[in-house]
Amino acid sequence: MDDEALFGSPPVTVAPGAVHLPGWLSAETQADLVGRCRQWARGPAGTRRHPMPRGGVMSVSMTSLGWHWRPYSYARALPDGTPVQPFPELLGALAARAVEAAYGTPHEGDPYDVALVNFYDADARMGMHQDRDELSRAPVVSLSLGDSCVFRFGNTETRTRPYTDVELRSGDLFVFGGPSRMAYHGVPRTRPGTADPALGLNGRLNITIRASGLPG
């Protein structure tokens, strides 16, 4: 696979260390990933909308691979003891290619070992947050499938301005590391109905691939 040489447009640096690569995944790879996400969601650990510590439930449905994430920690197993599904090697390979495509240098450092698959229906959103439960500061690799969304990429100090609103479409790659690794970000809205019908996905999927830095 050499998608980045064949598809997409040049990388856009949104903030130092935060790079958007529109159309990075081929249509074939997108369809393949949608099928895999469906399989992962059907696994024993399933997909769930996590309760928030201060009340309410997340509107995004999540499947964890490699380590189980819930607000706000990683664990080897679900609270009921169900083991988490293994981290797919395919995602490790994609993350390595993604980092090299974004920065032009190979990924060195902690291995990618966890992925969160987020499903957004038409009403789902994700509030401004930092990805701060990893011990590793390896870049976060984010892949988008299906409906477009507004991805709000902010600063490391506050949940509020300054931020940049980026339109993430199906097949887009977004990598944030270095000085942007701890930037606040969120998804204020998706754009229901914008997915290519040929993809067969009603809604939006996002896969974030991370290095937990936790002992394997």
Ligand SMILES: O=C(O)CCC(=O)C(=O)O
């Ligand atoms: O859905 C997205 O594009 C962002 C997801 C995200 O920020 C997360 O899973 O922590």
Ligand SMILES: [Fe+2]
């Ligand atoms: Fe995040």
